[in-house]
Amino acid sequence: MVDSEDLFIDLAESLLGDDVVSVLRLLLEEGVEMTDDEIASKLNMKVNDVRKRLYSLSEQGFVVSRRTREKEKGWYIYFWKPNLDHINEILMERKRQILNKLQSRLEYESSNTFYICSRDMNRYSFEEAFENEFKCPRCGTPLEYYDSDKVKQFLSEKIKAIEKEINEETKNGTQDS
Ligand SMILES: [Zn+2]
Incomplete structure (x- = not known):
């Protein structure tokens, strides 16, 4: 699986620039769904920067998200993971x-x-x-x-x-x- 993950990262990098690499790599390494907050704190990045990268990654089909509604506050939380089918x-x-x-x-x-x-x-x-x-x-x-x-x-x-x-x-x- 290592080879294909490297290929996946290389492709994302060539399409979207090296900005997206750390986010995608983290998702591949963790192997579990993560929220933008979790990614931001792991990578020591601003949440907004993480979101920008996640959106461009998802536009190209590299990551997918699942959303659930936060019960008390009523907003949506997105859980992200790499798009392994892709x-x-x-x-x-x-x-x-x-x-x-x-x-x-x-x-x-x-x-x-x-x-x-x-x-x-x-x-x-x-x-x-x-x-x-x-x-x-x-x-x-x-x-x-x-x-x-x-x-x-x-x-x-x-x-x-x-x-x-x-x-x-x-x-x-x-x-x-
Ligand atoms: Zn000759």
């Missing part, structure tokens, strides 16, 4: 993106033949190599056939691992709901 959605989305990239990379590797310059290690497709008469366009060294089996194997293994993760998480998701 963490999982973000993670799954991220994984699907990576999976897509790896798959199209593997397809590219599988459907092309490559040549490499042994001097500067630049790699060229068959078309590029052919156009340059199988000499490196940068330094003129004769190009050699590049065996991409290792690359393909590496990509295949990565793809399998991510597919497995996605499948397992999808299964867990259905069990939970």
